[in-house]
Amino acid sequence: MRMGAEVQEVSLNAATAAGQENGSGDSPPAPTSSRLASLLGSKDRDYLLSLDGTQVKISDLEGKVVALYFSANWYPPCRNFNQFLIGAYEQLKRTNGSNFEIVFISCDEDSNAFDGYRAMMPWLSIPFSDLETKKSLTRKFEIEGIPCLVILQPGSGKDIEGMALRNGVELLYRFGMNAFPFTKQRLEQLEREEKEKHDSQTLVNLLTNHNRDYVLSHHGARQVSVASLVGKTIGLYFSAQWCLPCEKFTPKLVPIYHKIKSNHHHENDNFEIVFVSNDRDEPSFASYYAQMPWLALPFGDSNIKTLAKHFDVQGIPCLVILGPDGKTITTNGRSLINLYQENAFPFTDSKVEFLEKQMDEEAKNLPRTKLHGGHRHELTLVSQETGGGPFICCNCEEQGLGWAYQCLDCGYELHPKCVRVVEDHAVGSVG
Structure with a gap:
């Protein structure tokens, strides 16, 4: 899709x-x-x-x-x-x-x-x-x-x-x-x-205000100075408990977060995520944040609406990635996580270009067509140039980009990894 x-x-x-x-x-x-x-x-x-x-x-x-x-x-x-x-x-x-x-x-x-x-x-x-x-x-x-x-x-x-x-x-x-x-x-x-806006952007002026110079943590003193995060790659995670796509994406993001932290703990540009809540009440925020291992802005903080406007957040979940200098690397962190998991770090153009080339090489060995257990029509492998992205996978309902298996009759579209292959005779009974 x-x-x-x-x-x-x-x-x-x-x-x-x-x-x-x-x-x-x-x-x-x-x-x-x-x-x-x-x-x-x-x-x-x-x-x-x-x-x-x-x-x-x-x-x-x-x-x-x-x-x-x-x-x-x-x-x-x-x-x-x-x-x-x-x-x-x-x-x-x-x-x-x-x-x-x-x-x-x-x-x-x-x-x-x-x-x-x-x-x-x-x-x-x-x-x-x-x-x-x-x-x-x-x-x-x-x-x-x-x-x-x-x-x-x-x-x-x-x-x-x-x-x-x-x-x-x-x-x-x-x-x-x-x-x-x-x-x-x-x-x-x-x-x-x-x-x-980009040139004047710093992590400190994004995440602090005259009443607060910290973000929340589950650990230690429960408050982490924003200044201590300068020099790290930061993900701003716009999400809410009431949002069904968020409920699906957060459990995927947690293990990837841990893998990135584990793989890059010796680097100066280490990774951190800050939860920017769009929850409707504080109990919902507290319950949802309890599932997350990372940092968070306080519930109802004045910076939350400012950040949504600053990054023109059109929908949630949304993962905005900031570089070690506090500048925006990408607002499509969610899509990159879905595509490349922990390998997406540090989300830079050069890393994404490398991963895209790697994906192109892997695609050479994929079948041109497949029959999927969740759809009645044959699916055709398409690339970015021939209609492969961006899209929402009809199986996992997450974003995709680049290569996809697409139904040319009705637009049904899947990540290559989400195709459940069936035999020809089974197609008539699915969908």
């Missing part, structure tokens, strides 16, 4: 106010409506459909930033991203409602699937029956995978395709609706802010 938004979500950052953007001179000029009409309409249709089936003139999109949303109900990652996008869309409509719209282009194969999926979407859509327009848009914007969000700026005239941003999904996951209006100037500003 291709990876979309996490199962448990933290609210997005607030979107930039319309007045602020307009005042900066960043808003684009008025559109060439005839060009937009030629993209989204046909000789028989000059309208789009709203959620209740009302016809909305394409000309009503004049002056707006328009996002073309290529998606399908049959594909789990699309459904995941759809939930994420609904929250972002509703938030942006509250602040910049008159300046933004989404148009759904269905990749479903039957009208019933389209109707069911469409019923969840608060934005506009191209009619399911207009196959030619959907095919034309797919060709024009070279859509190779879904979900895909193509951002069109008003005022791009005849070069509307050339000026389009095709990485809207990535931008939303990275910046949320703070990226609006998705102009070059706005994205450059966000890049600068992200760099400034």
Whole structure:
């Protein structure tokens, strides 16, 4: 299953106010409506459909930033991203409602699937029956995978395709609706802010405040100075007892934590984890933390929300890795742990590159196809380049990246290690 938004979500950052953007001179000029009409309409249709089936003139999109949303109900990652996008869309409509719209282009194969999926979407859509327009848009914007969000700026005239941003999904996951209006100037500003945030980041200013300069421990004095952790590789573990994916991941993380500590106890850049709780009450926090061998921020500490916002935590469990200098190495520690276990340490780009090459070599000896005991269709081995990641394994429900066994019919996807091989004759009885 291709990876979309996490199962448990933290609210997005607030979107930039319309007045602020307009005042900066960043808003684009008025559109060439005839060009937009030629993209989204046909000789028989000059309208789009709203959620209740009302016809909305394409000309009503004049002056707006328009996002073309290529998606399908049959594909789990699309459904995941759809939930994420609904929250972002509703938030942006509250602040910049008159300046933004989404148009759904269905990749479903039957009208019933389209109707069911469409019923969840608060934005506009191209009619399911207009196959030619959907095919034309797919060709024009070279859509190779879904979900895909193509951002069109008003005022791009005849070069509307050339000026389009095709990485809207990535931008939303990275910046949320703070990226609006998705102009070059706005994205450059966000890049600068992200760099400034990274450059000024230290472990001490992340984990301490004017009331506290320590984190909690199960051992000794029960308090560990944050200053004593400087120089170590630190994992910030955003998690909560009420979160089912967290309950599954924590027992996996505990033995890996012990192995890393054991393997690297003589190194200056030793490893430590700090639990950043999203529990709803202190007894739940205490009960959950009792299962963990590492450190923790106190329950309800003011730094918890600050850290979630700082690292743009969109869902839990989330493992953010900080290097010995206190800078962020990766926010995808959970995925790296799932893929490489204790071998992922110290999570640096060079180590991940080495492990990826090692995985590529191992994949050469894997069968090209397999039959899995939990699915009725044959699974095909795919790579990162041919559709292998990132994804959520349909067996262990954990993240994966790179190589996977994938059902080309329905998107079912597994880590290679999670495939339970069955004989050909058994396939008809499973799934």
